Structures are given as structure tokens and as C-alpha cells.
Amino acid sequence: MKRTLLLLSAFFTISGYAQEIGDDDLGSWHMYFGTNKIAEDWSIHTEGQLRYFEAAKNFNQLLLRTGLNYHINPNAIVTLGYGFIETDGTFEEIQNEVNAKEHRIFQQLILKNKVGEFKFEHRYRLEQRFIDFGDRNDTQHRARYRLQVTLPLTDIFFLNFYDEIFLNLQDSVYGQNRLYFALGINVTDNLSVQSGYLKNHFPSANFDRLQVGVFWNTDLRKKKKE
Secondary structure, three states: OHHHHHHHHHHHHHHHOHHHOOOOOOEEEEEEEEEEEOOOOEEEEEEEEEEEEEOOEEEEEEEEEEEEEEEEEOOEEEEEEEEEEEEOOOOOOOOOOOOEEEEEEEEEEEEEEEEOOEEEEEEEEEEEEEEEOOOOEEEEEEEEEEEEEEEEOOOOEEEEEEEEEEEEOOOOOEEEEEEEEEEEEEEEOOEEEEEEEEEEEEOOEEEEEEEEEEEEEEEOOOOOOO
16 A cells, blocks of 8 residues: 555546646647457457647647457457547647548457456557548558556556557657556446546657546447347
8 A cells, every 4th residue: 555655646646746747738638549349359449639738728639540450369459440630730759730630440459368456458559651641641650559557456446557668660760669657446347437647748848647537348248138
């Protein structure tokens, strides 16, 4: 319990200084993630995100993503997916006067393991990005790796951490890094909510973002009549 209190204290201390680091405003990301079972070994990933330069205002980015998951076993999942992303042209990474629209194809492998009470998740992702900047089109490729660690506190509360690095497969290799810390609540067996803080670091900028995420997993298979 003492360890948990120290972690929470550190989190709120960092959040209190967030507006003084990098970008002038503390922005926010509002997220939904779903894994929807359609067969014994297959499921559909659904995702929607609204990102803002400021807390719940000043639009930054819309992200919609879906994919088909194949569950090799309970600890290994492969995914083929598609995403649509619209980004405000004033965002420092884009530096364009109009909103950029992106169609994205991705391939993904997730591996899970457990050490004591800690649950580890390794996510490997390749992305092919087709971006319309308004006056020109560009195709970009990148690789991503995310290490996520979840620590249950009780049956209801848990802590979630991750660090994710983005590597460009053209031009400068380093793209960005995301460091995340959150407190989560298991509302039901298939519904959870997380609230936390994200440090999003680019080569020339740092962005501090509050995050609220809803995770809802459903079973879409027809139930057999008894």
C-alpha cells in the first residue's frame, strides 16, 4: 500500500508541472478501445480517439481504427488493420496550413506474460501511412514498439504504465516516444476505465496530455439455446 501511495504522489506531482514542459497548454486525449469476439480464435478491434491541444477543446486530431485479430493463444495475438486519421494542420509535427488526412494500414503482434503480480504486454506494429497534405501526397512507413506493464491493486483498481517508441523507416529514424501512467478501474468483467498522463516527445517538441480511456470488450457470437 505504501508503494502505491508513493507512485500516485509522484504522478500528481508530475501532472502539476505539465503545463511548464514543452507545449504551453495541457491537452487531452479521449479514447475508446474495444475487442469484439466473433469466433473462438477471432475478434474485431474497434477504436476511436479525439485529441485536443487544450483540455477537451481546440481540436488536434481524430483517429478511427479497426482491425481483424487472430488469437494464436491467450498470450499471442496478430492483427491486420486500417486507420483513418485527420490532423489539425497547425500541429507542430505536420506544419501545414490545412488539415492532413491519412489512411493507414497496419500489422501487429501482441505478446503477453506475467511476472509475479505484474502483467507485461509487448506490442510490435508496422504501419504504412498514406497522407494527403492538401497540396501534396506522401507515403511513409514506420515501426512501433510498446512495452506495457499493469499492476493490479485490488479486484477493482489497477495501475497501468507504458512506453512506446516510434521509428521511421525513411529519413530521420527517431519519430517520437510516448510515456504513459494511469489509474484504472474495472467497472465490470468486460468494461474498464483509465485516467492518466502522457508525455509525448518529438525531436523538436514535447506535449503533455491528460488521457481518459474506455475499454469495452464484447462477445458478438450467437449464444446457443439451452
